[in-house]
Amino acid sequence: MTADMSANQSVFKRRESEARSYCRGFDTEFVRAQGSEMTDRAGRSYIDFLAGCSSLNYGHNDPDMKAALIEHISGDGVAMGLDLHTDAKRGFLEAFEKHILAPRGMDHRVMFTGPTGANAVEAAIKVARKVTGRSNVIAFTNGFHGVTLGALAATGNSYHRGGASTELSGVTRMPFDGYFGEGTDTAEYLDKMLSDPSGGIDAPAAIMFETVQGEGGLNAARPEWVKRMAEIAKKHGALLIIDDIQAGIGRSGTFFSFEDMGVTPDIVTLAKSISGFGLPMALMLVRPEHDIFGPAEHNGTFRGNTHAFVTARVAIEKFWADDAFQKSIARKADLLTRALEEIAGLVPGAFLKGRGMMQGVDVGSGELAGQICAMAFDKGLIVETSGSEDQVVKILAPLTTPEESFVKGLNILLDAARDVTTEHKIAAE
Numbered sequence: 141m142t143a144d145m146s147a148n149q150s151v152f153k154r155r156e157s158e159a160r161s162y163c164r165g166f167d168t169e170f171v172r173a174q175g176s177e178m179t180d181r182a183g184r185s186y187i188d189f190l191a192g193c194s195s196l197n198y199g200h201n202d203p204d205m206k207a208a209l210i211e212h213i214s215g216d217g218v219a220m221g222l223d224l225h226t227d228a229k230r231g232f233l234e235a236f237e238k239h240i241l242a243p244r245g246m247d248h249r250v251m252f253t254g255p256t257g258a259n260a261v262e263a264a265i266k267v268a269r270k271v272t273g274r275s276n277v278i279a280f281t282n283g284f285h286g287v288t289l290g291a292l293a294a295t296g297n298s299y300h301r302g303g304a305s306t307e308l309s310g311v312t313r314m315p316f317d318g319y320f321g322e323g324t325d326t327a328e329y330l331d332k333m334l335s336d337p338s339g340g341i342d343a344p345a346a347i348m349f350e351t352v353q354g355e356g357g358l359n360a361a362r363p364e365w366v367k368r369m370a371e372i373a374k375k376h377g378a379l380l381i382i383d384d385i386q387a388g389i390g391r392s393g394t395f396f397s398f399e400d401m402g403v404t405p406d407i408v409t410l411a412k413s414i415s416g417f418g419l420p421m422a423l424m425l426v427r428p429e430h431d432i433f434g435p436a437e438h439n440g441t442f443r444g445n446t447h448a449f450v451t452a453r454v455a456i457e458k459f460w461a462d463d464a465f466q467k468s469i470a471r472k473a474d475l476l477t478r479a480l481e482e483i484a485g486l487v488p489g490a491f492l493k494g495r496g497m498m499q500g501v502d503v504g505s506g507e508l509a510g511q512i513c514a515m516a517f518d519k520g521l522i523v524e525t526s527g528s529e530d531q532v533v534k535i536l537a538p539l540t541t542p543e544e545s546f547v548k549g550l551n552i553l554l555d556a557a558r559d560v561t562t563e564h565k566i567a568a569e
């Protein structure tokens with residue numbers, strides 16, 4: 141880093157809150173981004189395997205979304221419209237209905253919440269409680285649902301929970317699929333506890349989980365488990381909420397992470413990549429019979445980010461009108477698995493996690509995973525960790541990453557893992 145650059149960056153350290161996070165691990169100043177690459181002030185380019193934490197599934201500055209947005213702005217299209225009817229909102233809803241909901245036989249209503257994932261989760265929990273007249277929500281080990289108080293109550297991570305400094309209530313924690321290893325069926329465990337009048341768990345308003353736990357270490361639930369959860373929810377009068385904020389929008393291989401599992405969640409939350417362009421936008425899908433909030437009962441000034449509607453429409457029309465994109469995700473996911481197997485082979489005891497284009501390697505310790513990511517960054521790759529101990533090196537490359545850049549990025553990661561594990565061996569001797 142040049143002296144000039146650190147001088148320019150000192151305002152971050154001087155003025156930006158200690159709560160800043162990603163910028164600490166990737167300590168440079170980014171000035172441009174296109175596709176799967178980001179460029180810093182010094183002109184150095186990086187392959188982006190973080191992709192705004194899966195908010196950029198279609199990469200940075202997709203040319204068609206960008207063109208539509210520029211056209212909208214230069215034509216004095218509505219920028220801020222509360223939740224007024226606008227052409228931009230109509231365009232999104234029509235495309236979403238035509239290409240996403242209708243082909244999947246989903247009769248859900250779309251409720252625009254505040255523009256963060258956490259706000260969509262808050263709305264989901266609130267409406268489930270209102271529908272059932274119950275307060276308890278079943279959430280799972282390693283689940284991450286956001287950090288506002290209601291969503292945080294459902295989040296497992298103790299560091300994030302600690303930030304609340306108040307009681308986080310109304311949630312019962314249960315073991316996620318595979319939590320106790322292969323021998324224990326955690327769905328059976330939940331069903332038995334809920335069925336026992338002396339099981340001690342209050343009748344739940346909802347059962348809520350991610351099918352692949354994004355922040356929680358890429359634990360992927362088996363389809364049978366997801367299906368069982370849907371049955372258990374139904375049996376016990378609870379709504380099934382699938383938080384698809386990170387695993388959805390193609391990340392796990394299909395538009396919704398639960399497709400092909402034979403379940404229809406009562407509620408689905410979407411955020412992160414729904415705008416397609418990295419703009420703030422979140423929504424909740426809710427079965428019509430549960431769509432019982434009154435006007436503005438779950439209010440919010442920014443429930444309609446018109447710019448996000450414009451890019452979200454283009455994203456849906458461009459990538460989801462046929463199955464070509466989905467097929468390309470499957471091919472890339474296979475490539476990813478093979479590369480990660482090679483990386484796992486470098487670290488004794490390491491194993492693969494996740495599915496689709498949200499896979500990673502559990503290297504056994506947060507320290508080692510952090511060192512691999514830091515070394516990768518030195519070599520021009522942006523990649524992050526996940527998991528309860530940050531022990532999983534997690535790949536969230538844009539789904540549109542050209543194969544050449546994808547392979548290049550994976551090779552950088554392999555090199556980084558090799559360098560770090562060799563150093564470890566030398567230090568151990």
Ligand SMILES: *Cc1c(COP(=O)(O)O)cnc(C)c1O
Pocket residue numbers: 255256257258259261284285286287350354355383384385386387411412
């Ligand atoms: C990121 C995330 C959230 C929270 O979204 P924010 O926009 O950060 O509030 C909730 N659930 C899941 C699964 C997430 O990955």
